[in-house]
Amino acid sequence: MRACRHVGAATVAVHSEADASAAHVADADEAVLIGPAPARESYLNIEAIIHAARRTQAEAIHPGYGFLSENWRFAEACASADITFIGPPAEAIRRMGDKPEARRLMAAAGVPVLPGSPGPVSDVAEATRLAERVGFPVLLKAAAGGGGIGMAKVGEAGQLAAAFTAAKRRAEAAFGNGAVYVERYLTTPRHIEVQVFGDARGTVVHLHERECSIQRRHQKLIEESPAPGLDPTVKARLTAAAVKGAAAIGYINAGTLEFLLDADGSFYFLEMNTRLQVEHPVTEAVTGLDLVVAQLRVAAGESLPWTQDAIAQRGAAIECRIYAEDPAKNFLPSPGTISRLELPAGEGIRVESGVVTGSAVTVHYDPLLLKLVAGGASRLEAIARMSEALDRCVIEGVKTTIPFLRRVMAHADYRRGAVHTQMVEQGAFNA
Amino acid sequence: MPEEIKAHITGIVFQVTAKPGDRLQAGDPVIVLESMKMEIPVEMPRAGAVKEIRVQEGQTVQEGDTVAVLE
Numbered sequence: 001m002r003a004c005r006h007v008g009a010a011t012v013a014v015h016s017e018a019d020a021s022a023a024h025v026a027d028a029d030e031a032v033l034i035g036p037a038p039a040r041e042s043y044l045n046i047e048a049i050i051h052a053a054r055r056t057q058a059e060a061i062h063p064g065y066g067f068l069s070e071n072w073r074f075a076e077a078c079a080s081a082d083i084t085f086i087g088p089p090a091e092a093i094r095r096m097g098d099k100p101e102a103r104r105l106m107a108a109a110g111v112p113v114l115p116g117s118p119g120p121v122s123d124v125a126e127a128t129r130l131a132e133r134v135g136f137p138v139l140l141k142a143a144a145g146g147g148g149i150g151m152a153k154v155g156e157a158g159q160l161a162a163a164f165t166a167a168k169r170r171a172e173a174a175f176g177n178g179a180v181y182v183e184r185y186l187t188t189p190r191h192i193e194v195q196v197f198g199d200a201r202g203t204v205v206h207l208h209e210r211e212c213s214i215q216r217r218h219q220k221l222i223e224e225s226p227a228p229g230l231d232p233t234v235k236a237r238l239t240a241a242a243v244k245g246a247a248a249i250g251y252i253n254a255g256t257l258e259f260l261l262d263a264d265g266s267f268y269f270l271e272m273n274t275r276l277q278v279e280h281p282v283t284e285a286v287t288g289l290d291l292v293v294a295q296l297r298v299a300a301g302e303s304l305p306w307t308q309d310a311i312a313q314r315g316a317a318i319e320c321r322i323y324a325e326d327p328a329k330n331f332l333p334s335p336g337t338i339s340r341l342e343l344p345a346g347e348g349i350r351v352e353s354g355v356v357t358g359s360a361v362t363v364h365y366d367p368l369l370l371k372l373v374a375g376g377a378s379r380l381e382a383i384a385r386m387s388e389a390l391d392r393c394v395i396e397g398v399k400t401t402i403p404f405l406r407r408v409m410a411h412a413d414y415r416r417g418a419v420h421t422q423m424v425e426q427g428a429f430n431a
Numbered sequence: 432m433p434e435e436i437k438a439h440i441t442g443i444v445f446q447v448t449a450k451p452g453d454r455l456q457a458g459d460p461v462i463v464l465e466s467m468k469m470e471i472p473v474e475m476p477r478a479g480a481v482k483e484i485r486v487q488e489g490q491t492v493q494e495g496d497t498v499a500v501l502e
Contacts, residue, residue: 217469324467333467336440363442363491367467 001027003292012056016042018362023428037364043067046074050081060084071273088253088274096272106269108250111178111241114268116183127164136185136218143179153185189260190422192227194282196243198251199304206239207283208313213419216331223279224318225286228417234265253298285375316382317375320405324355324367326402335363339397344389348375363397435497442466444490453481461499
């Protein structure tokens with residue numbers, strides 16, 4: 001909404017019955033009710049959204065970063081209705097959304113992918129042959145799985161036969177599809193991603209990296225830029241690979257290539273998010289650039305507003321995601337009503353809140369309440385500002401991730417930048 | 432001894448995975464709740480037979496509601 005005002009465009013919000021008094025509705029020039037609370041009947045209802053756009057004579061739709069933002073059918077429906085989809089072409093969304101195809105495309109473009117089976121593995125003998133080739137430990141992955149469901153780690157050859165049979169059976173039971181892949185398992189990798197941006201003339205630039213290793217259930221809790229302690233030569237190879245990968249698929253608009261970085265400096269393509277990400281404010285803070293304004297301009301057919309040389313990374317920025325979840329109960333959802341809300345402010349602090357006092361936090365949507373972003377001249381200054389902001393942030397009525405985030409900011413390993421994706425599950429930050 | 436299984440969170444019943452008469456192990460899911468885009472199983476607190484399922488798919492349950500009864 002702010003970016004639209006910046007370029008002089010009027011805004012229309014769409015909302016469900018549950019969100020009539022939501023922040024994004026109040027912020028827009030106009031609002032259209034598109035259906036009842038369940039997302040399937042409102043925010044995932046392509047027809048209702050296109051209808052709302054037509055009724056209000058909207059020229060373009062920004063899909064945000066949830067719901068239909070990575071749905072190629074929605075991008076196609078916009079094109080058919082002669083509405084600009086503010087994002088990549090539908091074909092790019094479809095190809096990167098198909099994980100095996102994305103892996104093939106990136107490997108063909110010269111982007112490193114995790115060593116593993118090119119397709120489903122049929123039997124124990126084949127699984128053994130593949131596992132010997134990629135090296136133990138390996139990960140058995142259900143082809144139809146996602147979000148960490150249907151994965152099993154196998155430490156040594158002796159365990160493979162039993163684990164493979166069990167993984168096939170579980171995949172069959174859970175997904176109705178017993179196809180299993182074999183992939184190299186990285187014990188304590190870092191999750192590092194590269195922000196890319198392309199335009200219709202075929203130019204692709206990167207906006208540096210983000211470190212997102214603090215995760216639970218494969219979902220990010222803290223992101224930052226720069227990635228602490230990242231070797232400059234590794235960073236140069238990472239960003240070059242990301243630009244090459246995005247260019248290979250003719251990528252337009254904002255996108256992110258996610259990688260796993262191993263302790264030895266090797267990195268592997270994980271997936272591409274073909275949309276703006278939740279954590280984009282971290283990149284905006286260190287580059288001083290407005291990604292959403294650039295999205296609007298590029299969607300309108302303009303060239304990228306920056307050249308690669310002009311995109312500098314200055315200082316450091318950290319984002320903490322404040323979820324309505326109980327960190328003491330393994331991050332279980334905590335729906336309720338926000339009875340009190342006090343937000344921090346100050347130098348280097350940016351708050352993106354989707355709630356106000358009185359907001360109902362329902363079971364229907366994602367538990368993200370707000371994002372705190374702290375920037376500083378150095379990483380330690382950003383950490384200090386974030387710690388203070390977390391102390392000043394008061395949310396009552398639901399349990400939140402704030403106590404957990406405070407412990408991370410105070411943790412010695414986090415402070416020296418020694419992070420990896422398994423830390424939360426290993427209990428490194430437990431009270 | 433009959434024992435009630437209660438929902439440990441508020442959510443919508445996504446799936447009823449057990450039926451009356453099923454003999455299950457401790458930790459096996461009885462129902463799966465959906466809340467805030469997460470699927471969270473309500474599990475058997477001990478091994479035993481399911482006597483009654485008190486909820487249906489699509490129904491909203493509050494934290495502490497009884498969802499099933501064991502024999």
